[in-house]
Structures are given as C-alpha cells and as structure tokens.
Amino acid sequence: MRRHYATIKDIARALNISVSTVSRALRDTYDVNAETRQLVLDKAAELHYRPNFNATGLVKNSSHNLAVLLPGITNYYFSTVFTGIQEIAYRHGYNLILHVTNDDAERELNIIRSLSFSSLDGMLVSVSSQADACDHFQEIIDDGVPVVFFDRVAEHVSTSKVMQDDYNGAFEATEHLIAKGYRRIAHIAGPQGLTFTGNRQQGYLDALRKHKLPAQDSWIIHSGFSQDSGYQDFQQLWQLRSKPDAIFAVNDRKAVGAMLAMKEKKIVPGKDVGVIGFTNDPVSAIISPSLSTIAEPAFEIGKVSCQLLLNHIRKKNFIAEEVVLPGKLIERESTQR
Amino acid sequence: MRRHYATIKDIARALNISVSTVSRALRDTYDVNAETRQLVLDKAAELHYRPNFNATGLVKNSSHNLAVLLPGITNYYFSTVFTGIQEIAYRHGYNLILHVTNDDAERELNIIRSLSFSSLDGMLVSVSSQADACDHFQEIIDDGVPVVFFDRVAEHVSTSKVMQDDYNGAFEATEHLIAKGYRRIAHIAGPQGLTFTGNRQQGYLDALRKHKLPAQDSWIIHSGFSQDSGYQDFQQLWQLRSKPDAIFAVNDRKAVGAMLAMKEKKIVPGKDVGVIGFTNDPVSAIISPSLSTIAEPAFEIGKVSCQLLLNHIRKKNFIAEEVVLPGKLIERESTQR
DNA sequence: GGTGTTTTCGGTAACGTTACCGGTGAAATT
DNA sequence: AATTTCACCGGTAACGTTACCGAAAACACC
Known part of the structure; x- marks a missing residue:
C-alpha cells in the first residue's frame, strides 16, 4: 500500500x-x-x-546511521558490547545498522562491498576470524569513512581501536593457576592470526617463563571459539602422553566445553584439573563447579568504542586512539583444589 | 574530515x-x-x-532498511531470533536497524517517536513488558507502515504475528511433570499483561485441570524474566506452608535462577523438586542437573517473521497472517526422580 | 519623516539519483 | 532512395529537505 x-x-x-x-x-x-x-x-x-531522513541526509551529507559489523550476536560478549554501543548511540540520536558476518570472511566482504557510506556516518567493526580482508578496511578508511575497531582488531589498519587488556589478563590467569599449585598448564587457544588470540597466548607463555614452568607445543591447541571446539580440544589434550594438570582457555565457552568433556571422563575441574576461562560469561557462574575467569569489560568496550567513533565523526583530523581496558580476575571453584 | x-x-x-x-x-x-x-x-x-541510498531512497520512496525493535539482545532467544531475521534480510539485500528497548516502555516510546518511516520499509517488533504502547503501534500501521510482531505481540493490533505455540508448549511441559509423578506443580510466570505469559499460564492451568490436580493462586508467581527473578520466586515459594514438588518456569533463565536457589538450600532439582523451563537456552544443557525444557524455534521465528514482512512490503493489500510454530519437549535430568 | 534595524517570511538552488520523454544517427525495410 | 525502425544517449523534472539570499513589514531612532 x-x-x-x-x-x-x-x-x-x-x-x-x-x-x-x-x-x-x-x-x-x-x-x-x-x-x-x-x-x-x-x-x-x-x-x-x-x-524524511533520506532528504535531510542528502542535503546535510550525513545520515544518523552507524554500521556495526560483528562476527555473531548470539553470545554474551558481543551482545553485551552491542548493548554498550547502543547505549551511547541512543543518547546521541544515532541509529545502528547491525551486520552479522557469522565469522565468514566471504560474507564479511560481501557486506562491506554493499555498504553505502554516503548513508553512513561511521563504522564499528570486530573482524571475522579469517582476517585477510584488512586491505578492504584500509581502503574504506582512506576514502574518509570513520572506523573504530574493537576486540578483534585489524592490526595493520591505522584507525582507532578498543580492546580489553588481553596480554595482562592472560598473564594474570596463568599466574593464578600457578599460585593455586598447578604446574603443567595447557592453553586452549583461538584461531591463529587474530591479534587478541596472539596476545593471550603471549601472556600465557610469559607467565610460564617467569615462573620457569615448562611450555610444550602440544599443550597449545588452536581451534575455533565455540563450546564444541573446547570439547574437542580437551579430548586431544587427554590423548597426550604427558597430560596437563590445568587449562587456560581463550574464552569461557571453550572452557565450558572442556569441562563438559572432563565430566564425561569423571575428571573433576579444580580438584583434578584446574580450569580458567576468559570473558566472565554468565554461564561461568552457573556451571558446576563454577568457572574461574578473567572478566572482560564488554559493556564498557561498547560504550567507549561508540564514544570514540562519535568524536571521530565530529572532529575533523581526529587522531586515531588505542584504548586498552583492564580485565579482572574472578576466582571460582574450577581453580580450587 | x-x-x-x-x-x-x-x-x-x-x-x-x-x-x-x-x-x-x-x-x-x-x-x-x-x-x-x-x-x-x-x-x-x-x-x-x-x-547514495539517501538519493535512491528519496526518488524510489523506499530505503532498504528494516527496523527491528527488541526488549534486549543479551539473551539466547532474542539474539537467535535476530540471527534468523538477519539471514533472510541479508539474502534480500535489506539492512537491519536494531533498536533495543531494555524492556523499558518509555524508551520504547521514545524510539518509536523518533523513527522516520520514510527511510524505513518495515518493522519487526517484540514489545516490551509493559505493553500499554499498543495504540502507538496501531497508529503506525494505520499510517501504512508494514509491521510484523513476534514473540511478544501486541494483541489488539491488527497485523501479522509470529509466535511459538505457547499454550501447547506449556501444556506439554506441565503434563510431562505430571507423567513423571509430580503432583504439586507451581508456575513461575512472567509479568502480567503479556500475551505469551497468559498463554503459557493457561496451558499450565488446563493441564492441571485435565489431570484433576490442585491449582493454587499462591503457586503462581508473576515477576520479571531474569534469572534473579526466578531466584526470588523460589524463595517466595519455599516460604509457603504448602510447598510444591515441581516448578514450571516461564523460561529457562527463571528456571535456572530457581535451581540456583534450590542448590543453596540443598534441594536437588529432579529428585526433590522437578523443574522444567521454556526456551532451550544452551545453559539448560550445561547446568547440573541439566534442565528439561520446551525448545522454542527461535531461529525459525526470526526467518518466518522477516519473510512475512518482506511479503507484506512487496504485495499491496497483504492480509495479516498469524503464524504459530510448535515447540518441542526436551527431557533432561531436572525432571527425573 | 526619512533612515536604519529587526523580525519574519518567501523564493531558489542544491544534495544524488531515477523516470520519462525526446532526439540523433545508423541500420533495416520497402 | 525514401521511409521506417531501432539502439543509444541527453535533458529535465522530481523526490523532501535545508541553506542562502532577498524582501516586506514593523519598529526604533534622531
């Protein structure tokens, strides 16, 4: 009609x-x-x-739209970040156009290619796992589109970035395991190539080195971010001749997957094998035994990212900033012997 | 710049x-x-x-934007529905503008008032708990904006709606508890006034009646949808002189909250008090004992809603449809004695 | 009472794109 | 060779809004 x-x-x-x-x-x-x-x-x-925003946008050369590009929305972290973004955007009268890539690089590319920047004031981006599309982002930025990366940042692209302190969080998590008496610590990591995956791994390695503990290649497993990946990773670890006595997982979902695998094998998290995650997903407090973790300031990251983007949009010649927000160790049962 | x-x-x-x-x-x-x-x-x-979509939108009198209005995005159900919506929207080249109301009626109203329909081809809506803003939706629809409601629908507004089968799901959940030998069944409900809350309560009541089991007003508690609400509700139930021996919760989050309260009191879900939820949130499989539930077709609901909206947009004089999708009983430990 | 000032309003062009109509030249037809 | 047809292209107006300039009216000033 x-x-x-x-x-x-x-x-x-x-x-x-x-x-x-x-x-x-x-x-x-x-x-x-x-x-x-x-x-x-x-x-x-x-x-x-x-x-009619089409008309006003046309004459004022600015819509009030921001695009948000995410690998997925069905998990605690990203949905919370988005809520933080929304909080700031709402206050300033901006609309958010949400694009979900399903962590698929091809889809990500398709979405980027179909974006109309003239009806977009800026972009908030967390890149997909296969981060080879970085040059496309650089191109966009060169064309003058304000872009802020968060969490999964494209390393070589020069623009503002907002991250949690992955290195120190991982370091702290690993030291916590050590403090609790675990000595043979494995790392269930994310896919290779992602900045924050690398940072967390480095934090883990440096903590081991500081305490002169063994680091084995076979104790570091790279795979996806899903709970199922964590489940698989633990199976793989448990086939090893030299088994670890603790696990630092790159995120809570993988830690949960590992704990589920442990439960099947009658291994008790904490008592038999220490487990610590990263995120502070609500599920970590619900699972039994409850999961120790590094809490990420997801909501805050969303707010800061959006605020930064708005500054970027308003001030011309805005200098790119990198913001690193600290995490927080949360001790629960999975690291108590 | x-x-x-x-x-x-x-x-x-x-x-x-x-x-x-x-x-x-x-x-x-x-x-x-x-x-x-x-x-x-x-x-x-x-x-x-x-x-420039502003320009094309102006001359063609249609943007390629759909607005999505949600109470929140940080939970399994809504984020999954959104992913379903996105799947269809992406295929047809539509952008999604996501507005989160935080279940706040005032914010919902503000958002609606600020919408520019001339740069919007249609809307997908799940209303906030306090659903007194219905007349505003009717006004929008009368102005010719295609709107599809899902899950939390505004009852008296005449437009397309997509829901899970709340009545039969609740009926089946309650019957399941009865089949498992529970007899004194309480219902931890959602806020009053919402259509699907009423439907689930009616399914619960009718199942009790069918099996000639007692229904007590004090066994029905209305409160919010959060885990914490479920926790509180159980506390309240347990102060009763005549305590129930099973609980049907309006959703999994509340069921989880109740189970956490039970754990504190050394009450074992399933063995002591049967618990069944509604949603099939992933957490229901992770919690221990695992939670029986009615699985909702969240992803499907998103897809169907979006498809319906697109039909609505394309065909003029489209007749409003109501789609009801069936849920599925999932038996787990919380209903095993 | 002429001059300046302020208040209030209208007209026009422009933003980037598409729809529509008309025109040109070449090819096809007789 | 004259006419018709067709492929291709250009010009103009329009979408809804705002920016800018100018004008009319009202008011103040000496």
Missing part, C-alpha cells in the same frame, strides 16, 4: 505558508514567529509528520 | 557522458551500449563509487 507520508510541503499547503518557514519552524525557533511555529507544530502532529 | 564520495556526476564528468547514461549503465543494461557500460563500470570501480 505504501501510503504517502506527510511532508513539509503538505504542512505548508495546509497552512498556506512556505516550505522554508515550515522547515525552520520544525527545527529551531530561528527566524520564525512563535505563533506560526505553534501552528506548524500542531499541524505536523495532526498529520503524523516525520522528517 | 568527511571527504566527498564519488557520485554518478563525477563518473559522467570523467567520461564526458551524461548522468542519465551513467545511471542506466550502473543498473540494468537497458538502453545502454555494452562498451559504454563497461567504461562506466570501470570508472566507478576506480573512483570507489557507491550508490
């Missing part, structure tokens, strides 16, 4: 005044009589007038 | 041809020489040309 929505022309015609006056009345009180203004406002309400 | 993005005028100027020809070349091959077309395409790629 697509009826004709009321426009300022309709208001002008109904009131027998010019569109310019209506336009002015609808925004600021600038150059318009209070009486006239009220007439316009009343008529606008009567006709259910809503401004 | 906001550089000037390349337009078809730039392409026309560079190639010394008219904008009309460029416009035609960029879309269909209609009325344009293959050679010219190629020249345009090459130049467009060279200049990083992207169509």
Whole structure:
C-alpha cells in the first residue's frame, strides 16, 4: 500500500505558508514567529509528520546511521558490547545498522562491498576470524569513512581501536593457576592470526617463563571459539602422553566445553584439573563447579568504542586512539583444589 | 574530515557522458551500449563509487532498511531470533536497524517517536513488558507502515504475528511433570499483561485441570524474566506452608535462577523438586542437573517473521497472517526422580 | 519623516539519483 | 532512395529537505 507520508510541503499547503518557514519552524525557533511555529507544530502532529531522513541526509551529507559489523550476536560478549554501543548511540540520536558476518570472511566482504557510506556516518567493526580482508578496511578508511575497531582488531589498519587488556589478563590467569599449585598448564587457544588470540597466548607463555614452568607445543591447541571446539580440544589434550594438570582457555565457552568433556571422563575441574576461562560469561557462574575467569569489560568496550567513533565523526583530523581496558580476575571453584 | 564520495556526476564528468547514461549503465543494461557500460563500470570501480541510498531512497520512496525493535539482545532467544531475521534480510539485500528497548516502555516510546518511516520499509517488533504502547503501534500501521510482531505481540493490533505455540508448549511441559509423578506443580510466570505469559499460564492451568490436580493462586508467581527473578520466586515459594514438588518456569533463565536457589538450600532439582523451563537456552544443557525444557524455534521465528514482512512490503493489500510454530519437549535430568 | 534595524517570511538552488520523454544517427525495410 | 525502425544517449523534472539570499513589514531612532 505504501501510503504517502506527510511532508513539509503538505504542512505548508495546509497552512498556506512556505516550505522554508515550515522547515525552520520544525527545527529551531530561528527566524520564525512563535505563533506560526505553534501552528506548524500542531499541524505536523495532526498529520503524523516525520522528517524524511533520506532528504535531510542528502542535503546535510550525513545520515544518523552507524554500521556495526560483528562476527555473531548470539553470545554474551558481543551482545553485551552491542548493548554498550547502543547505549551511547541512543543518547546521541544515532541509529545502528547491525551486520552479522557469522565469522565468514566471504560474507564479511560481501557486506562491506554493499555498504553505502554516503548513508553512513561511521563504522564499528570486530573482524571475522579469517582476517585477510584488512586491505578492504584500509581502503574504506582512506576514502574518509570513520572506523573504530574493537576486540578483534585489524592490526595493520591505522584507525582507532578498543580492546580489553588481553596480554595482562592472560598473564594474570596463568599466574593464578600457578599460585593455586598447578604446574603443567595447557592453553586452549583461538584461531591463529587474530591479534587478541596472539596476545593471550603471549601472556600465557610469559607467565610460564617467569615462573620457569615448562611450555610444550602440544599443550597449545588452536581451534575455533565455540563450546564444541573446547570439547574437542580437551579430548586431544587427554590423548597426550604427558597430560596437563590445568587449562587456560581463550574464552569461557571453550572452557565450558572442556569441562563438559572432563565430566564425561569423571575428571573433576579444580580438584583434578584446574580450569580458567576468559570473558566472565554468565554461564561461568552457573556451571558446576563454577568457572574461574578473567572478566572482560564488554559493556564498557561498547560504550567507549561508540564514544570514540562519535568524536571521530565530529572532529575533523581526529587522531586515531588505542584504548586498552583492564580485565579482572574472578576466582571460582574450577581453580580450587 | 568527511571527504566527498564519488557520485554518478563525477563518473559522467570523467567520461564526458551524461548522468542519465551513467545511471542506466550502473543498473540494468537497458538502453545502454555494452562498451559504454563497461567504461562506466570501470570508472566507478576506480573512483570507489557507491550508490547514495539517501538519493535512491528519496526518488524510489523506499530505503532498504528494516527496523527491528527488541526488549534486549543479551539473551539466547532474542539474539537467535535476530540471527534468523538477519539471514533472510541479508539474502534480500535489506539492512537491519536494531533498536533495543531494555524492556523499558518509555524508551520504547521514545524510539518509536523518533523513527522516520520514510527511510524505513518495515518493522519487526517484540514489545516490551509493559505493553500499554499498543495504540502507538496501531497508529503506525494505520499510517501504512508494514509491521510484523513476534514473540511478544501486541494483541489488539491488527497485523501479522509470529509466535511459538505457547499454550501447547506449556501444556506439554506441565503434563510431562505430571507423567513423571509430580503432583504439586507451581508456575513461575512472567509479568502480567503479556500475551505469551497468559498463554503459557493457561496451558499450565488446563493441564492441571485435565489431570484433576490442585491449582493454587499462591503457586503462581508473576515477576520479571531474569534469572534473579526466578531466584526470588523460589524463595517466595519455599516460604509457603504448602510447598510444591515441581516448578514450571516461564523460561529457562527463571528456571535456572530457581535451581540456583534450590542448590543453596540443598534441594536437588529432579529428585526433590522437578523443574522444567521454556526456551532451550544452551545453559539448560550445561547446568547440573541439566534442565528439561520446551525448545522454542527461535531461529525459525526470526526467518518466518522477516519473510512475512518482506511479503507484506512487496504485495499491496497483504492480509495479516498469524503464524504459530510448535515447540518441542526436551527431557533432561531436572525432571527425573 | 526619512533612515536604519529587526523580525519574519518567501523564493531558489542544491544534495544524488531515477523516470520519462525526446532526439540523433545508423541500420533495416520497402 | 525514401521511409521506417531501432539502439543509444541527453535533458529535465522530481523526490523532501535545508541553506542562502532577498524582501516586506514593523519598529526604533534622531
């Protein structure tokens, strides 16, 4: 059906005044009589007038849209980050266009290619695992589109980035295991090539080195981020001749997967094998034994990212910033002997 | 900085041809020489040309945007529905503008009021708990905006709706508890006033009646949807003189909250008090004992909703449809004695 | 009462794109 | 050779809004 929505022309015609006056009345009180203004406002309400953002965007060369590019939304971390982004965007009257890549590089590329930057004021991006699409982002940035990366950042692209402190978080997690008496510590890692995966692995390795503990290649397993990956990874670890006595998982989902595998083998997390995750997914408090973890400031990351993007949009020649937010160790049962 | 993005005028100027020809070349091959077309395409790629959706939207009177209005995104159900919506939207080249209300009626209203329908082809809505904003939706629909409700529908608004089969799901869940030998069955419900809350409660009541089991007002508790609400609700139930021996929770989160409260009191779910939820949140398989539940077709609901909306947008005089998708009983430990 | 100032409004062009109509030249037809 | 047809292209107006300039009216000033 697509009826004709009321426009300022309709208001002008109904009131027998010019569109310019209506336009002015609808925004600021600038150059318009209070009486006239009220007439316009009343008529606008009567006709259910809503401004046409296509038109305003065209003339002002700015929509009020931000694009958000995410690998997925069905997990605690990203959905919380998004909520943080939304909090700031809402306050400033920006709309969020959410694109989910399903962690698929091809889909990511398709989405990027189909974006219309003229109806977009900026972008918030967490790249997919296969991060070879970086040059495409660089191209966009060179074209003048404000972009802020968070969490999964494209390393060689020069723009603002917001991350949790992956290195120190991993370091702290590993030291916590050591403090609790575990000595043979394995690492269930994420896919190779991602910045934060590398940082967490380095934190883990450096903590081991500091305490002069053995680091074995076979104790580091790279795979996906899913719970199932964690489950598989543990199976693989347990086939080893020299088994670890503790596990630092790159995120809580993988830690949970590992714990589920342990349960099947009657291995008790904490008592038999220490487990620590990363994220502080709500599930870590629900699972039994409960899961120690490094809490990520997901909501905060969303807020900061969005704020940074808005600064970027408003100020010209904005200098790229890198913000690193600290995590926090949360001790639970899975690291108590 | 906001550089000037390349337009078809730039392409026309560079190639010394008219904008009309460029416009035609960029879309269909209609009325344009293959050679010219190629020249345009090459130049467009060279200049990083992207169509300005504000301009196309203005002249074609349709953006390619759909608005999605949700109470929250940080839970399994809504994030999965959204992923389903996105799947269909992506296939058809639609963008999704996601608005999160935080289950706050005022915020919901603010968002609705600020929407520009002229830059929106349709809306997908799950209303907030306090569903008194229904007349606002009716107004929008009367203005000709295609709207599809899902899950939390506004009952008296005449438009398409997509829901899971709340009544039968609740009925089946309650019957399952009865079949497992529980007799004093309580219901931890959602807030009053919501359609699906009422449907689930009715399914529960009818199952009790069918099996001639007692139904007590004090065994039905209305509160929020959160895990914490479930925790509180159980506390309240356990202060009763006549305690129930089983609980049907309106969703898994509340069931989990109740189970956590039980754990504190050394009550074993299943053995002492049967528990069944609704959703099939992944956490229900992780918690111990694992939680029986009614699985909701969340992803499917998203897909169907979006498909319905697209039909609505394309066909004029589209008749409102109501789709009800069946749930599925999943037996786990929390209902085994 | 002429001059300046302010208030209030209208007209026009522009944003980037498409729809529509008209025109040119060449090819096809008789 | 004259006419018709067709492929291809250009010009113009329009979408809804705002920015800018100018003008009319009202008011103030000496």
